Amino acid sequence: MLIYKIVPRGLWSQAEAAGEFGGSPVDLADGFIHFSTADQVGETAARHFAGQHDLLLVAVDTEALGSALRWETSRGGALFPHLYGPLSLQHVSSTIELALDTNGRHRFPDALA
Template sequence: MNLLYHVVEASEWARQEGQPVYSAGSLETESFIHLSTREQLPGVLDRYYRNAPNLLVLHIDADKLVHELRYEQATNNELFPHVYGPINKDAVVAIDSNDDVK
């Protein structure tokens, strides 16, 4: 299984509960949803979500994604996975609170 990770506020995940797909705000503003590898996840949580409460980490099986997945260079020259469309929820294989993965 090729796992990738996405951080989302618990309230946003709950708001989309009855939907077959999950759509992050970045899909509208940047045309993709930000994902991370397991190795990148601690840095992402520290840089962007350090004091944010009530976060969830979605474990996503990249092989089940129905939209295009690209690894693209970020400002720090690191390659990050981006999915160019909403995430089909059958690709989400587990969900943890951010405290469980730090």
């Protein structure tokens, strides 16, 4: 199963240089890296990244993360994937640009739309 992280391009460039992603400022404050499922990522983008440019959508296979990945209750009682520890870039399945459409909403790949 794939899970997704929305990341500003500059922050991801730092992760690429380091070989791992330690998290965004919100992740660091919360003590884990926030991820979303395919069903959740659109709402995550709308709530937390509305109108933001220069974002990437990072896909990670859950099987690669082992016990550091926990499913915890969050927004509206839904279970969200949280990674306790850094994300090794070797576990990243894909990284794509998350562009805005003409209405200012993020365009997701057809598989996630």
